[in-house]
Amino acid sequence: MAKKDRTTDAAREKDREKWMARLQVRLAMQPGVDRAVVLQAVKDVTAHCADTGEHPRTAFGDPDAYAVQAATRLVPADRAARARRHDDVVDALDSVLKRARDVAGL
Numbered sequence: 001m002a003k004k005d006r007t008t009d010a011a012r013e014k015d016r017e018k019w020m021a022r023l024q025v026r027l028a029m030q031p032g033v034d035r036a037v038v039l040q041a042v043k044d045v046t047a048h049c050a051d052t053g054e055h056p057r058t059a060f061g062d063p064d065a066y067a068v069q070a071a072t073r074l075v076p077a078d079r080a081a082r083a084r085r086h087d088d089v090v091d092a093l094d095s096v097l098k099r100a101r102d103v104a105g106l
Contacts, residue, residue, distance in 0.1 A: 012055065019056045020045065023063040023070075030071035041070040 020042065027038050045056050052059065060066040 016049075016056060019063050023056070023067055026064045026067035027070055030067060030075070032075040033071050037071065037074045040074055041067075044070075 023045065024038055024042065027033055027041055045060060048059055049056055
């Protein structure tokens with residue numbers, strides 16, 4: 001019976017690690033998020049789960065949705081807006097360059 005418990009614990013730990021990895025990737029993709037924001041969100045989730053014994057999915061739901069919530073909570077609105085504008089400019093420039101390559105036949 002102890003072996004089954006270890007197998008279940010290992011599977012639960014693996015799922016927790018996958019959830020945390022997904023959170024970090026999705027959070028890093030949010031506008032204005034830097035390393036400090038990712039670390040703070042991971043710290044918050046880890047502390048909560050250590051205190052309660054809950055799995056992150058149970059406590060926080062889908063990691064993609066929680067990444068959006070955490071970014072909204074942890075990133076100042078002006079920094080997020082500035083990052084979105086920057087991303088829009090980069091996307092527009094990329095689109096123009098792609099069209100120019102297509103026209104030039106490159």
